[in-house]
Amino acid sequence: QSALTQPASVSGSPGQSITISCTGTSSDVGGYNYVSWYQQHPGKAPKLMIYDVSNRPSGVSNRFSGSKSGNTASLTISGLQAADEADYYCSSYTTSSSVVFGGGTKVTVL
Amino acid sequence: QVQLVESGGGLVKPGGSLRLSCAASGFTFTDYYMTWIRQAPGKGLEWVSYISSRSSSIHYADSVKGRFTISRDNDENSLYLQMNSLRAEDTAVYYCARDKLFSDYWGQGTLVTVSS
Numbered sequence: 001q002s003a004l005t006q007p008a009s010v011s012g013s014p015g016q017s018i019t020i021s022c023t024g025t026s027s028d029v030g031g032y033n034y035v036s037w038y039q040q041h042p043g044k045a046p047k048l049m050i051y052d053v054s055n056r057p058s059g060v061s062n063r064f065s066g067s068k069s070g071n072t073a074s075l076t077i078s079g080l081q082a083a084d085e086a087d088y089y090c091s092s093y094t095t096s097s098s099v100v101f102g103g104g105t106k107v108t109v110l
Numbered sequence: 111q112v113q114l115v116e117s118g119g120g121l122v123k124p125g126g127s128l129r130l131s132c133a134a135s136g137f138t139f140t141d142y143y144m145t146w147i148r149q150a151p152g153k154g155l156e157w158v159s160y161i162s163s164r165s166s167s168i169h170y171a172d173s174v175k176g177r178f179t180i181s182r183d184n185d186e187n188s189l190y191l192q193m194n195s196l197r198a199e200d201t202a203v204y205y206c207a208r209d210k211l212f213s214d215y216w217g218q219g220t221l222v223t224v225s226s
């Protein structure tokens with residue numbers, strides 16, 4: 001199972017919006033609405049930010065939103081803040097009954 | 111509150127074995143699939159395996175199939191990962207996480223280092 005494709009890095013200024021893409025295939029991202037997104041700060045465990053493409057867990061800011069079109073899912077962070085600087089990973093369930101992660105995107109707040 | 115606490119990591123020689131444990135509390139363990147996810151130093155997340163609530167459904171990543179075995183003890187609220195024939199590329203922080211399709215709770219991780 002190949003990893004989902006994410007850009008290595010995305011940057012933005014405070015207050016701006018950024019979007020991270022996550023591209024898979026019809027066997028994973030395109031085949032199910034089971035895409036999730038995780039935020040990971042250095043030395044910490046990942047934190048769930050979005051599940052089932054566009055749902056936010058309780059306690060996650062509404063500045064984070066998710067969407068999907070075909071084989072590509074996206075995470076948008078609006079009103080970028082310094083605390084959003086972290087690594088972000090997408091994941092998807094697959095037709096092989098496995099789970100696959102993206103390679104990760106480093107978000108830098110300029 | 112939900113807590114997942116991993117243990118059992120350490121330094122092991124190539125070809126060796128190690129058993130990781132994850133103690134769960136704060137939720138009804140038998141209601142959930144459980145998952146192991148790992149992260150090599152400086153690298154991204156890699157899904158390893160998941161197990162259904164009654165152990166009837168188990169799946170592994172190709173990279174560990176035949177070498178790793180996931181199991182759980184619902185009486186002890188514990189998840190396990192038996193790792194055999196360890197290789198240098200298995201060096202990683204291993205996280206246990208709740209659920210299968212998405213993981214809303216993660217442990218703090220336990221470091222496994224495979225080196226001679």
